[in-house]
Amino acid sequence: MKIKCPKCKKDAELAPDFSFVKCDGCGLDMSYGEYVKYVAHNDATYTDILGDYAGSTEGESSGTLDEWD
Ligand SMILES: [Zn+2]
Numbered sequence: 166m167k168i169k170c171p172k173c174k175k176d177a178e179l180a181p182d183f184s185f186v187k188c189d190g191c192g193l194d195m196s197y198g199e200y201v202k203y204v205a206h207n208d209a210t211y212t213d214i215l216g217d218y219a220g221s222t223e224g225e226s227s228g229t230l231d232e233w234d
Pocket residue numbers: 170171172173174175177188189190191192193
């Protein structure tokens with residue numbers, strides 16, 4: 166499924182079996198476990214998305230990701 170890349174905020178691909186997350190935009194390539202840690206470390210908004218993906222929070226990121234890395 167498509168998810169928001171935590172790094173470049175474009176579309177990333179989450180494997181159907183949750184085994185990996187990849188983004189063509191910035192080359193992000195990590196396991197889902199790493200992805201969860203990544204986004205949890207970054208912005209609590211993303212953990213909400215992961216917990217309830219049906220909720221529409223698209224575009225509500227606070228912009229704090231810009232400072233990561
Ligand atoms: Zn990306």
